[in-house]
Amino acid sequence: MNPPESDVPERTLDPEDWSETRRLGHELLDELFDWLETVRERPAWQPVPADARTRLDVPLPYESTGIAEILADLKQDILPYPTGNVHPRFFGWVHGTGTVEGALAELAAGFMNCNVGGREHAAVYVERQVIAWLTELFGFPQDSTGLLVSGTSMATVLGLAVARERVAPGKVRSEGVAASPRPLVAYASAEAHVSVRKALELLGLGGNALRRVPVDESFRMDPRVLMEMVAADRSAGYEPFCVVGTAGTVTTGAIDDLAAVADICSAEGLWLHVDAAFGGALMLCEDLRPGLAGIERADSLAFDLHKWMHVPYDAGCVLVRDAEAHRATFSADRDYLSRFERGTGAGDPWYTDFGPELSRGFRALKVWVTLRAHGLDRLGEMVEKNCEQAAYLAARVAERDGWVVAAPVGLNIICFRVEPPADSGLDPDELSREIVMRVQESGVAVPSTVEVGGHVCIRVAITNHRTQRADLDLFLDAVEAACRDILEDGPQ
Numbered sequence: 054m055n056p057p058e059s060d061v062p063e064r065t066l067d068p069e070d071w072s073e074t075r076r077l078g079h080e081l082l083d084e085l086f087d088w089l090e091t092v093r094e095r096p097a098w099q100p101v102p103a104d105a106r107t108r109l110d111v112p113l114p115y116e117s118t119g120i121a122e123i124l125a126d127l128k129q130d131i132l133p134y135p136t137g138n139v140h141p142r143f144f145g146w147v148h149g150t151g152t153v154e155g156a157l158a159e160l161a162a163g164f165m166n167c168n169v170g171g172r173e174h175a176a177v178y179v180e181r182q183v184i185a186w187l188t189e190l191f192g193f194p195q196d197s198t199g200l201l202v203s204g205t206s207m208a209t210v211l212g213l214a215v216a217r218e219r220v221a222p223g224k225v226r227s228e229g230v231a232a233s234p235r236p237l238v239a240y241a242s243a244e245a246h247v248s249v250r251k252a253l254e255l256l257g258l259g260g261n262a263l264r265r266v267p268v269d270e271s272f273r274m275d276p277r278v279l280m281e282m283v284a285a286d287r288s289a290g291y292e293p294f295c296v297v298g299t300a301g302t303v304t305t306g307a308i309d310d311l312a313a314v315a316d317i318c319s320a321e322g323l324w325l326h327v328d329a330a331f332g333g334a335l336m337l338c339e340d341l342r343p344g345l346a347g348i349e350r351a352d353s354l355a356f357d358l359h360k361w362m363h364v365p366y367d368a369g370c371v372l373v374r375d376a377e378a379h380r381a382t383f384s385a386d387r388d389y390l391s392r393f394e395r396g397t398g399a400g401d402p403w404y405t406d407f408g409p410e411l412s413r414g415f416r417a418l419k420v421w422v423t424l425r426a427h428g429l430d431r432l433g434e435m436v437e438k439n440c441e442q443a444a445y446l447a448a449r450v451a452e453r454d455g456w457v458v459a460a461p462v463g464l465n466i467i468c469f470r471v472e473p474p475a476d477s478g479l480d481p482d483e484l485s486r487e488i489v490m491r492v493q494e495s496g497v498a499v500p501s502t503v504e505v506g507g508h509v510c511i512r513v514a515i516t517n518h519r520t521q522r523a524d525l526d527l528f529l530d531a532v533e534a535a536c537r538d539i540l541e542d543g544p545q
């Protein structure tokens with residue numbers, strides 16, 4: 054083959070006109086600042102209109118499109134229709150708000166385009182720093198290991214993978230769960246998040262390996278029943294290996310008695326994994342931290358930075374007390390992953406030794422920036438503020454005729470319902486659902502629904518640093534208005 058003609062241009066993907074692209078970038082950044090600063094003036098949520106959906110459906114782009122045109126599409130069809138969680142009146146499910154500083158970190162990470170699977174470069178040190186901070190925050194031993202992942206769901210998969218490996222060290226990786234002489238079973242409260250079951254499914258144990266421990270009237274796992282269930286499973290020929298404690302259930306914010314659960318795990322030789330997806334943020338508050346007592350005894354801990362710590366999506370973390378067990382679950386020797394004393398291939402241990410992924414983005418930067426920019430004290434103040442707001446909202450709900458607070462408000466979540474007048478012919482569950490739909494569609498606020506004690510309830514989870522009390526008043530007005538309209542419309 055002849056060498057290519059030297060006058061044929063060798064193209065790259067860099068801008069042909071750097072200064073024009075730079076100008077567009079600055080313009081976009083300005084518009085994004087405006088967008089965020091004025092978020093309160095827009096609806097909390099609005100549906101994506103049909104014409105925007107149509108325009109978003111474009112053929113596979115073989116030809117290039119100018120960045121100016123693409124950014125115009127972004128501004129027209131994407132930016133106006135977010136989930137809503139950046140809005141001060143978004144209270145649906147459990148969503149974090151994000152911060153400007155975190156967004157700037159995302160931008161910088163995008164420019165740097167680091168692969169943080171391993172090797173010797175600054176991003177690795179940033180992730181190590183972040184993991185060391187979080188290890189300290191949760192009272193884990195200094196030599197614990199950890200990994201930033203997409204969220205608590207993935208963190209739980211990894212934590213339980215280490216637990217599974219410990220059942221028959223060195224054998225589960227080669228032989229799978231068949232290496233366990235008896236079928237493995239794990240325990241979590243009946244209120245535990247669905248991600249726990251999914252993790253067991255994914256790890257080959259099957260969803261039925263999850264034993265759901267009944268909860269008390271505060272929706273906390275009953276430790277006495279846990280002990281009985283472990284004993285019963287053992288005599289029935291099962292191999293209990295793990296208990297998942299929940300620090301902040303998604304329905305009501307209940308926190309299992311982690312110290313009692315940790316005692317049982319020590320006595321029974323069981324792995325303790327804690328799901329502290331949003332509740333882990335209570336560590337930031339001196340007054341609320343005692344509620345998590347025992348969390349520092351977990352063998353593995355999963356929590357989110359993108360929820361109540363407001364790091365932009367996505368950012369979760371798994372911490373593992375036993376560094377050796379963690380590494381033994383995931384590390385693999387391959388010559389193309391060889392470690393060296395010097396050069397780019399140094400930097401042992403690599404993050405790929407602690408999880409299934411090799412290539413990993415620079416998530417750590419937005420965590421590093423967010424924690425430093427606001428400081429843990431200020432982040433904790435936001436957590437405390439949200440809990441006070443939930444108590445305020447519960448009091449406002451309770452003083453209204455026929456409005457019922459459905460579960461104790463221990464943290465930042467309130468579940469309530471409105472009793473329809475007896476002669477209205479309205480189904481109470483249907484009323485809760487319809488109120489939530491109408492409030493969402495009004496654009497005033499975004500609550501969600503949940504079932505508590507067999508009733509569909511309106512659920513408000515405040516993990517939002519932008520929320521003010523006045524927002525809660527506006528939300529209540531919207532609920533009242535929706536209720537009035539529904540009663541006027543009558544049963545459908």
Ligand SMILES: *Cc1c(COP(=O)(O)O)cnc(C)c1O
Nearest residue numbers: 204205206246248301303330357
């Ligand atoms: C959100 C949540 C999860 C799942 O976390 P992701 O970050 O969404 O994967 C698990 N458990 C609880 C209690 C949660 O609130």
